[in-house]
Amino acid sequence: MKKALHQSLRMALSASMLLAFAAPLTAHAAEKIEVYDSYTSKSSNVQLYSVSQLDGNQFINAVIARQPDGTYAKWPEAFQHFWKYDSGNLQLTGMDDPEQAYVYDTQSQSIVRKSEYTLSPDGSWGVLERSRYERQPAGYIAKFGDQYLRNSATGKVSVYYSTQRYYNARWINQHTLLESGYNEAARQNVISTFDPSTGKRQELLKGTLNNLNLSKGLLQYVKNEPKRLPWIYNLKDGSSRLVKDNRELEALFPAPPSSRQEVNFPKDMVLKDLPAADMPITLAYEYNVNLDGKSVDVPTVFTKGGQEWIPVKPLAAALGWKIEVMNISATGDPSAAYIYKITNGSNHTVLTPVNSFNSASRLYIAPAQIKELEYKSVKVTPYLK
Structure with a gap:
């Protein structure tokens, strides 16, 4: 729908x-x-x-x-x-x-x-990436790449991965993501697979992905070493070998x-x-939000870190909430990026980076803060296509 x-x-x-x-x-x-x-x-x-x-x-x-x-x-x-x-x-x-x-x-x-999600070959999942900027405690602004995952059957959206480093993913097989990027724990570039149906990630090898030929099931990569020699990895049997010469490289990865x-x-x-x-x-619209019987369509709702986030702007426009930008010094934390006061009649809640989410200057609120505005029921329903 x-x-x-x-x-x-x-x-x-x-x-x-x-x-x-x-x-x-x-x-x-x-x-x-x-x-x-x-x-x-x-x-x-x-x-x-x-x-x-x-x-x-x-x-x-x-x-x-x-x-x-x-x-x-x-x-x-x-x-x-x-x-x-x-x-x-x-x-x-x-x-x-x-x-x-x-x-x-x-x-x-x-x-x-x-x-616009990029659908898996079987259509069961969709992914997209959005950039987000966030002020860090040290005072600098960090850029994050948030990876969003949508379950086509349930309509639920979640941020399954977030990093300040390079990260790239694309679908292989029916609904497996082939990932390439910097692994914080390993402290080096890693190529891995991620299955959204199980939430499990499997490391294939340590290195940087340069090219791929999915029809042949081959990856071209370089190891994390000074020589940066071109290697070929076979997804079917997990074997690796050095590339023979440039002619082979051009033939396998045109x-x-x-x-x-x-x-x-x-x-x-x-x-x-x-x-x-x-x-x-x-x-x-991806979702409908119902607050005590009042229905509002919203572009998206998603979970990150187990917390559900709902966009503030469409709710405020439909329900008459007042949004005020407050003095950051009022938080007692000079490193805080923002502080907003959301008012609904005689009730209000205060949103800071601690209890809200902000992406592309869009503010998101959790159900707990919505209930501070004197709503007893918060029902979130995805629209299924």
């Missing part, structure tokens, strides 16, 4: 999201349009291009669509690029903010505000074909002068 609201793009996007270029235009003619990525629908022949053009001393980036009559239209400035997902959908904005992520759904041919496409746009086409296309937006 998925509840969605359709509305025009101009109404859906706030002025703060529009990206503007302040540099003045000059009288120089616009140069050739460069294509970074392209998409063509096999069923409807919709053609989209992620492009840029040097116009005077200013780069113009845009997503443009070729109309049925052969003319072109430009998507609004909030959407200036797209990147292809493994699912076939197109990423339009960064995925760090679960309330502000936009995807072009190639099935409905509309823009969807959603969390470079992927370029997605850049040469397109013959009209020579006099200027991106900034193209007409604007009106695009529908679908708002997709």
Whole structure:
């Protein structure tokens, strides 16, 4: 089940999201349009291009669509690029903010505000990564990579891994994650597998993953040693061997074909002068939160460290909560990153990094703090697709 609201793009996007270029235009003619990525629908022949053009001393980036009559239209400035997902959908904005992520759904041919998970081959699990910045006790700001996991059967979302170091994961087999990154306990790079159905992680070898060929079940890696010689690991039998030479390396791990496409746009086409296309937006929700019978749809709810986190902003907007930013010195901890007072009528709760969660400037609250606002029942229900 998925509840969605359709509305025009101009109404859906706030002025703060529009990206503007302040540099003045000059009288120089616009140069050739460069294509970074392209998409063509096999069923409807919709053609989209992620492009840029040097116009005077200013780069113009845009997503443009070729109309049925052969003319072109430009998507609004909030959407200036797209990147292809493994699912076939197109990423339009960064995925760090679960309330502000936009995807072009190639099935409905509309823009969807959603969390775009990369599904396992059997469809039973989905993963995505979001970056988060957090002030540390020493005073510096640390960047974390939070790995989110969604159970397709239950709809439940959890942060299964969080690190300040490099980490990469992708699906192999039916629902096994192949992980590569720095292991804090081992104090070196490790390649491992993680099974979300059991929560178990298995180390395959110590080293850094450089490439893989899943059709042959082969990994190309280097050991954690000064020589950094190329090795091959066989996922089927767990054996390793040195690469014979560059010819073998290129044969087993060929470079992927370029997605850049040469397109013959009209020579006099200027991106900034193209007409604007009106695009529908679908708002997709992962969860419904019910507080004493009052129902609110929210973008996501997730658990981290065994604690359930619910976004504050949609609840406050729907239920009339007041959100106040308070003086950090009031916490008695000068290293605290924030302190918010949430008020519901005559009741209030105070949120700090100790009892709340903050990601991409989005504040999350726990059920215990919601009950401090005099709600007796907090019921969280996922929408199942």
